[in-house]
Amino acid sequence: MTLNIWLNRTYATNYWFLQMLRNNPDHRRVRLFATHTDPTSPVLQAADVSFLEPQLVGDDYVDWVLEFCRMHAIDVLLPGKGIEEIAARHGEFDAAGVMVLASPAASIALLDDKCATYASATTLGLPVPPWRRARGADELEAAVLSLRGELETHEKICIKPLSGVGAEGFRLLSDDAMSLDDLLAPPAHRVRLDEVTAALRAADAEGRSVPAMMVMPYMSSPEISVDCLSTTFGELLAALPRAKSGRRRTFLDDTPRAVDIARQITEAYQLAYLSNTQLRWWRGELALLEVNTRPSGGLFAASLTGVNLPWAAVRLATGGDAGLLDPVLGASFVTVETLVPLPPEAATGTLHEPSLNVNPEPPAMLAAERSLVRPLS
Structure with missing residues (x-):
């Protein structure tokens, strides 16, 4: 049975997110949907089915998302735009048979406000500048x-x-x-x-x-970004900390404190499925920078650890089991720019709603606009 998975308006590097779902370790057949307001988004080229989104906001946008799910028999929705509003109406999506990969709306709202995040983290005893x-x-x-x-x-x-x-x-x-x-x-x-x-x-x-x-x-130390997978109750199942210093990125295998902070965050706010906790060193200790209640733009690099986090999240949502999670940390890598060919109508800006792009047999590895992982020895 084919699983219909939709990423609504999102950032360019989720091009690779879609590739990871397509090349999932269970060899499950998937039909990938992508929508965006920008016809030149590379995410549209990575999907099997792509549409332009209407210019809507708030509940009007959520109404459109819900109708899109019904019309296209979407099984799993990983929201980008409107994530808080969509999460607030998760009951309607449940009734439509759609699994929404999102944290509680209250947690999304709190952690979207950086000052409110710091104030709340302080009450938890977490270090903040x-x-x-x-x-x-x-x-x-x-x-x-x-x-x-x-x-x-x-x-x-x-x-x-x-x-x-x-x-x-x-x-x-x-x-x-x-x-x-x-x-x-x-x-x-x-x-x-x-x-x-x-x-x-x-x-x-x-x-x-x-x-x-x-x-x-300004905390000038290298940033540590922890990509997390957790249950709907905030139980941390996997945490992949990667440090950024200049061009070099490294999956850390010697900084347990980063994982400890990420665990406290996911548990305290019951973050579900995919989230990202960002840290920097401040006066000798790791301190919270910010929390993303969505997958990070660099999540595709997790493939170097041997763990397919996007697919693990889908498995968790649809079957309650994330599968084998045994990441191998320590690898370093850099990212490089490459290309995503655009269809003529997108390149000339003449793509209009509704516009459908169907790729029945998309290549396993198209070129990407933003980044491609290159491991370092």
């Missing part, structure tokens, strides 16, 4: 001044929106004048505080909504 919440120019100036009083002179401050994906909105505050070396270096996220406050005041004067910001120390 000092932080401030600020909205608008005046609060930002006060927050930066207050935080500087807790930091050493060499420690820098960064800002970012309370909610965001990747490095969107991240800026490193610096009052240093630009040097020639700075000018000739690759583009950086460095800005002066007065530039930020001027932008905020200008937006306020125009009547624009100004988002709240998180103000915190």
Whole structure:
């Protein structure tokens, strides 16, 4: 029996996520669905069936997702866009026979707010760096001044929106004048505080909504990203910590504290199926950076450990058994860019809704737009 699996609007590297589902170790037949608002998304090219999504938000979007599931007999939905709203209505999906791979809506909402995450983590006894919440120019100036009083002179401050994906909105505050070396270096996220406050005041004067910001120390140590698989009760079944330092990525086999923190997070918030906990070193100990209640963009690298986490999550949802999980850690790798050929209608921007792309026999390894794992010896 073919299993229908759908990834709605998601990021480009989930191209490889779909390949891992197709090449699952159980050799189960799957039909992979993908939808996106951007016709050039490589995820659409990796799927067996792909559609353009309508421009909807909130409950209207969830209504469309639910109807799509019914129309196409979707068995498993791994939501990207609208994950909180979809999780809040999981009962309707259950009634339609759809397994939604998502954590509880309350946990998604809490962990999507970086300041709320830190406040909650503190009550759990988890290490977090000092932080401030600020909205608008005046609060930002006060927050930066207050935080500087807790930091050493060499420690820098960064800002970012309370909610965001990747490095969107991240800026490193610096009052240093630009040097020639700075000018000739690759583009950086460095800005002066007065530039930020001027932008905020200008937006306020125009009547624009100004988002709240998180103000915190910049933790320059290599990031550790822990890809997690857990039950619907938050029981951690697998945790794959990988460190990022420059180009090099390494699956760590000597940092049990990273797994301990990830376990505490998944248990406390009952994170289900696939999630990701990000950590950095702060003053000699691992501290929480943020938590993603969705699979990370780099999850495809887990294939180097011998564990197919996407398929394990699907198995867990459909049969209650994740299968054999015996990862081999220690491998290092780099990622490189490559290509995803686009059909003419996508390349010219003439693809319209509804548009169907059916790949009855998709190749096992098409080219990808973003990243391809290359192990290092």
